[in-house]
Amino acid sequence: MLELVDLTKRFKQNEAVKNLNMFIEKGEIVGLLGPNGAGKSTAISMLSSLVEPTSGDVRYNNKSILRNPGPIREVLGMVPQEIALYDDLSALENLQFFGRIYKLKGKELQIKIAEVLEQIGLTDRKKDIVKTFSGGMKRRLNIGVAMLHDPEIIIMDEPTVGIDPQSRNYILETVKRLNEEKQMTVLYTSHYMEEVEFLCDRIYIMDQGNLIASGTKEEIKQILSSEHTISIKADRWNDRFIEKLKNNPTIHRVKVEDREITIVVPKEVNMFATLAKMAEEADLELRSVDINAPTLEDVFLHLTGRALRD
Amino acid sequence: MLGQIIKKQALILLRNPVQLLLLIGLPMILIAILGTALGSWMNGDSIEINLKVALIEHETEEEQVARFVSDMDKARLPEEAVVAIKESAIETAPIRMLKDVFVSEELSEMIVLHEVNPSEKQDVLDDDSYAALIEVPENFTYETLNEIFLDEESSINLQVFQNEQQEIGANIVGQILQQFGEQLTLGVFLADQGIDQRAMQVDVDELDSEVTVVNQGNPVSSKAYYTIGMVVMNVLFMATAIGTISFNEKQTHVFDRIILANVSRWVYFTGVLITGMIFAFIQSMLVFAFAWIVFDITWPNLFSFFIVTLSLSISVGGIAVLLTAVSYRFHSEVLTDFFSSIIVTMMAFLGGSFFPIGDSSKILQVIGNLTPNGAGMSAYLSIIRGDAMVAISNHIVYILLFAITSIIIAVLSFPRRGVSA
Ligand SMILES: Nc1ncnc2c1ncn2[C@@H]1O[C@H](COP(=O)(O)OP(=O)(O)O)[C@@H](O)[C@H]1O
Ligand SMILES: [Mg+2]
Numbered sequence: 217m218l219e220l221v222d223l224t225k226r227f228k229q230n231e232a233v234k235n236l237n238m239f240i241e242k243g244e245i246v247g248l249l250g251p252n253g254a255g256k257s258t259a260i261s262m263l264s265s266l267v268e269p270t271s272g273d274v275r276y277n278n279k280s281i282l283r284n285p286g287p288i289r290e291v292l293g294m295v296p297q298e299i300a301l302y303d304d305l306s307a308l309e310n311l312q313f314f315g316r317i318y319k320l321k322g323k324e325l326q327i328k329i330a331e332v333l334e335q336i337g338l339t340d341r342k343k344d345i346v347k348t349f350s351g352g353m354k355r356r357l358n359i360g361v362a363m364l365h366d367p368e369i370i371i372m373d374e375p376t377v378g379i380d381p382q383s384r385n386y387i388l389e390t391v392k393r394l395n396e397e398k399q400m401t402v403l404y405t406s407h408y409m410e411e412v413e414f415l416c417d418r419i420y421i422m423d424q425g426n427l428i429a430s431g432t433k434e435e436i437k438q439i440l441s442s443e444h445t446i447s448i449k450a451d452r453w454n455d456r457f458i459e460k461l462k463n464n465p466t467i468h469r470v471k472v473e474d475r476e477i478t479i480v481v482p483k484e485v486n487m488f489a490t491l492a493k494m495a496e497e498a499d500l501e502l503r504s505v506d507i508n509a510p511t512l513e514d515v516f517l518h519l520t521g522r523a524l525r526d
Numbered sequence: 527m528l529g530q531i532i533k534k535q536a537l538i539l540l541r542n543p544v545q546l547l548l549l550i551g552l553p554m555i556l557i558a559i560l561g562t563a564l565g566s567w568m569n570g571d572s573i574e575i576n577l578k579v580a581l582i583e584h585e586t587e588e589e590q591v592a593r594f595v596s597d598m599d600k601a602r603l604p605e606e607a608v609v610a611i612k613e614s615a616i617e618t619a620p621i622r623m624l625k626d627v628f629v630s631e632e633l634s635e636m637i638v639l640h641e642v643n644p645s646e647k648q649d650v651l652d653d654d655s656y657a658a659l660i661e662v663p664e665n666f667t668y669e670t671l672n673e674i675f676l677d678e679e680s681s682i683n684l685q686v687f688q689n690e691q692q693e694i695g696a697n698i699v700g701q702i703l704q705q706f707g708e709q710l711t712l713g714v715f716l717a718d719q720g721i722d723q724r725a726m727q728v729d730v731d732e733l734d735s736e737v738t739v740v741n742q743g744n745p746v747s748s749k750a751y752y753t754i755g756m757v758v759m760n761v762l763f764m765a766t767a768i769g770t771i772s773f774n775e776k777q778t779h780v781f782d783r784i785i786l787a788n789v790s791r792w793v794y795f796t797g798v799l800i801t802g803m804i805f806a807f808i809q810s811m812l813v814f815a816f817a818w819i820v821f822d823i824t825w826p827n828l829f830s831f832f833i834v835t836l837s838l839s840i841s842v843g844g845i846a847v848l849l850t851a852v853s854y855r856f857h858s859e860v861l862t863d864f865f866s867s868i869i870v871t872m873m874a875f876l877g878g879s880f881f882p883i884g885d886s887s888k889i890l891q892v893i894g895n896l897t898p899n900g901a902g903m904s905a906y907l908s909i910i911r912g913d914a915m916v917a918i919s920n921h922i923v924y925i926l927l928f929a930i931t932s933i934i935i936a937v938l939s940f941p942r943r944g945v946s947a
Contacts, residue, residue, distance in 0.1 A: 266782050289788040300779035302534070304541035316530045317787040345541075361783070 217242045217401065218263070218288075218369065223272035225258050232258040234425040235272070240369070245395050245402040247416030249409065249512065254422040256405045257297055260373050263403075264294050293367030297374045297405075299354045300361075301346050307333070307357050308342040311364060318365040328364055335390060336360040352383025359387065363394070369401040370394070376411065384411075391415060409512040421516060428519050437510050439518060443468070445510070446487055448477045449503040450495075457498035464490070527789055531797030532804070538771055539805065545767055553756035553813045554820075560756075560880075561749035561821065577637045577657040577695040579628065580650045587621045590667040611675050620670050621662055624706060633702070651687060657695030660703070661685040670710075746910050753817040754906040755879035758838065758899035760813070761806040762873065765842045766866035768802045769849030773859050781854075795847060795940055799933065802846030807839040830909045830918055837925040838902040844932030845898075851940040873897040878904075895921065898928045 220238040224231065233255040240246050250256050261267035263274055265285030274281050274288075281288040301310050311329045315321075320328060333339040336356040346354060359375055372391070376384045388411060394400045406412050412419055419436055421429040429436055453472065461470050461479060466487075469480040481487055488505060495502050539545065595612050603611075628639040642650055642659075650659050662684060669680040686703060688696035775781045784794055814835075817823040825831040849862045876893055877900025878884055884891030884904075894900035905921035 264786060266785065286788060289786055292786065294783070294786050296779050296782065298779045300783050302538060302780060303778075304538050305534075309537065313530060313534050314783060314787070317527065317784060317789050365787075 217277060219273075219275040219278075220259070220263060221273040221275060223259065223262055223274065224270050225255075225262060225267065226270045231425050233262070233269075236422075236427055238420055238427070238430075240401060240403055242368075242401055243395070243399045244418060245391070245404060245416045247412035247419040248403060248405040248422065249407065249412050249419055249516070250422035251407050253424075254407075255425040256422055257373055259422070260294075260371055260403070260405060264292055264371060265289060291368040293362035293365070293370040295359050295362045295370065295372040295375050297377065299358050301354065301357060303347045304345065306343050306345050307338055307349075307360075310346060310357065310361060311342075314361045315364045320365065328366075332360045332363050335363070335394075337386065350380075350383075352379040352386075355379050355383060355387065356390075359390070366398075367400070369403070371403045371405075373405045374407065375404075376406070376408065388414060409516070413512055419512070421512075421519070423516075423520050429515065433512075436512065436515055439515055442483055443480055443510075444483050444487075445508040445514070446479050446481060446491075447506050447508060448479070448491065449475055449505075450477075450500060451475065451503065453477070454498055454500055457494060457500045460494045460498060464494075466490075527793055528797050528800070531784075531789075531794060532801050535768065535771060535797065535801040536805075539767065549760060549764055549767060549809055550812050553760040554816045556756045557749065557752045557813070557817060557821070560752040561747075577698065578640060578655055579637055579699055580640050580642045580656050580659045581625070581662070582642050582644050582647055582650075582659065583621065583662045584644055584664045585662075585666075587619050587667045590665065591616060591619055591671070593668055594671045615671050615675060618671065618674060619667060620710060621667055623710075624660075627702065627706060637699075637702075654689060657689050658699040659687040659689075660699075661687070746907055747823075749817070749821040750823045750910055751882070751907070753814065753821065753823050754903050754910075755874070755877075757810050757813050758877060758902045758906070759870065759874035759879040761810055761838060761842045762845065762870045762899060763866060764806045764809050765802055765845035765849060766862055766870070768798060768805065768846040769853065769862045769865075770859065772798050772846075772850040773853040773862065776854055776857075791940065791942075795851075795937070798850050799843045799847045802843035803839045806842035807835060810835050810839065825909060826912050827909050827915075830915055831906070833922060834902060834905045834909065834918065834925075837922050837929070838898065841898040841902075841925050841929035841932065844929035844936070847936040847940075848932045851936040855939050855941050873899055876900055877902075895924070898925050901925050901928075 218240040220236050223233055223236040223238075225233040236255075236259055238246075238248075238259075248256050248259070258267065262269045265274070265281055265288055268282065276288045276291075279287065302313070305313070308329065311332060312325070315325045315329060330339070333342050336359060338353060338356060338360070341349070341353065346357065349357070355375060355377075359372065362370060362372075370391075375391075376387055379387075391402055391404065392415060395402055402415075404412065404415055413433065416433070418432050419430065420427060421436070429439065452475075458470070458472060458477070461467055461477065466485050467479045467481055469478075471478040479487075491502070491505055594615055598608050598612055598615075601608065625639065627633065628637055640656075647659070647661070650656055663682050666682050666684070669678075669682050672678040673680040684703065684707075686700065688700060772781075775784075781794070785791060814823070845865075849865060852861050853859050874880065876883065876890065877897045878894050879899065884894045884900075895904055901921040901924045905918040905925075908917045908921075
């Protein structure tokens with residue numbers, strides 16, 4: 217339905233997006249993951265027709281939107297990374313204004329506004345001036361404004377940055393619900409792994425303007441399939457046990473913390489028996505041994521050698 | 527769509543009471559303060575003209591004419607010519623003619639000529655009640671007659687000392703003398719042609735508009751003056767207020783939202799333009815209404831008044847879109863800030879919002895009228911003085927040209943596609 221083809225954007229020397237290829241199908245929630253400055257917002261701006269690409273193409277239903285952005289604009293709801301609202305107007309006035317510029321009016325607009333207010337949980341505060349809102353409330357209204365015209369596709373650019381965990385969960389649940397109940401197609405940008413992991417079917421990972429991985433959650437985690445992370449818990453450690461772990465040739469990495477030791481081992485090795493034996497020899501009582509499934513965080517770390525959040 | 531954008535701008539403006547107070551309350555306060563405090567100073571010499579001019583002769587004119595006539599007797603010229611020249615020489619005595627000009631009906635109302643002894647010259651120069659001192663050097667009449675009738679070069683000129691304290695008065699005297707000089711030269715020409723040039727006079731109507739305006743029109747009270755001055759200045763702040771609101775829309779990315787709603791950027795642009803116009807108009811009307819109710823400032827010609835206010839409002843709209851377009855282009859509000867902090871003050875100063883700066887110099891007057899506020903001010907003052915529509919139409923045309931130029935530059939600099947990632 218929506219396709220980015222070899223999309224590139226240069227700002228003077230700085231190549232913000234390099235040869236990006238992406239597609240989004242109807243009804244999907246697609247995640248775009250990457251650290252700050254990866255080029256996510258720039259990619260989205262080109263996709264939504266706000267910024268002209270240096271080269272490449274954006275296609276909606278197989279037609280380029282570069283020259284004729286009308287069709288994509290009609291079906292698109294955009295939640296910008298910034299809080300793009302009138303601070304001096306009330307929530308209701310904001311919704312009214314943006315609804316009207318989307319050519320909604322009268323009863324239809326009223327009903328739609330009531331519905332959106334309900335979805336974003338601001339019905340009680342609709343008369344209040346946006347300036348007086350908390351960060352989370354502003355974020356919710358920022359999303360609400362983008363949903364007024366019943367967009368087929370909604371693009372959210374880091375919609376949960378800088379808000380409390382409660383508001384964050386609320387937003388994530390709302391996105392999920394919109395997708396399930398209204399079959400809304402979602403492109404969700406974030407630098408939080410767990411959000412993308414929770415929401416998305418398919419994921420693109422960007423770093424420094426490049427696409428470094430893409431696929432379903434499972435496919436991406438396959439990248440790490442050759443290794444397991446195992447966490448071992450005990451009330452206290454002794455040097456003999458740690459020595460044994462470090463000297464074992466099948467264990468790649470050992471990280472010792474207060475009550476937990478993390479080790480990385482090849483997938484095919486069964487460590488349970490080995491660990492139990494080591495503990496017995498070292499006279500140590502283990503509380504638990506868990507095999508951790510890899511996270512996207514691990515994938516990013518594996519691919520770039522850097523943590524996602526700096 | 528346009529209506530929505532204008533309505534929203536209005537709402538934002540109304541939500542800022544401080545801004546509103548500055549735009550509408552401040553001019554009212556300033557009118558009250560300036561109009562009262564500077565009232566007496568204003569009324570000084572700009573409304574009623576009552577000039578004292580001193581004339582010093584170093585030698586009586588009759589003696590010199592007699593000397594010229596006796597020269598003629600000795601000259602080897604045909605008898606007939608000598609008689610004709612003697613006759614007209616007696617009539618052409620320039621200083622007598624100059625005195626006649628000053629006592630003429632038109633000028634005697636505003637100018638009193640005092641003949642003063644050469645020994646009192648310094649006293650007159652020190653006395654600020656005189657607008658000017660005209661000094662006739664020795665031999666002036668004799669040499670002038672020689673120049674007129676015998677084509678001899680003369681190097682003697684009238685000396686005029688103008689009192690800088692009385693600029694308007696001094697200007698008027700300067701202009702009278704200039705006209706007189708031109709006619710005297712014309713007299714030389716006429717005499718050459720053997721034409722009688724007794725009918726010499728200064729045409730008061732031809733004295734510069736400055737004289738006619740202050741002389742003929744209704745007086746302008748200082749409160750009326752400052753009402754106009756503050757209105758034409760403060761509408762400029764309306765332009766910056768609108769410009770700031772628009773730039774804020776770009777900063778907060780709501781402009782992107784408007785574009786994504788498939789609203790043409792030119793609809794938005796027009797919205798800013800019209801908002802600027804409407805608000806400047808409302809702002810002017812509120813302040814004028816205040817001046818009317820509180821200070822009884824009324825307008826002899828309401829039609830002209832509305833036309834000027836409308837033109838000025840259009841130019842405010844023009845400035846608003848210009849500031850918007852430039853700040854969008856450079857992604858910076860520096861120009862708008864510079865405009866509201868420095869340029870407006872300069873324009874207000876040159877336009878005469880603080881005092882009638884144009885009265886002190888022709889050049890400043892011209893420069894002042896090149897600012898839209900200055901042109902608007904001149905037009906409003908003309909209306910109060912009761913001048914006809916023609917007198918203000920030049921200013922209106924200029925204001926509209928200014929508005930159109932601003933709008934065109936704004937259109938050209940408004941970025942085609944938002945580059946805001
Ligand atoms: N308008 C712009 N002008 C110049 N450089 C820009 C502009 N917008 C973004 N960039 C640069 O492009 C890169 C990607 O930015 P962005 O797309 O905002 O990343 P992200 O959204 O992933 O944090 C950054 O290095 C940023 O500095
Ligand atoms: Mg971003």
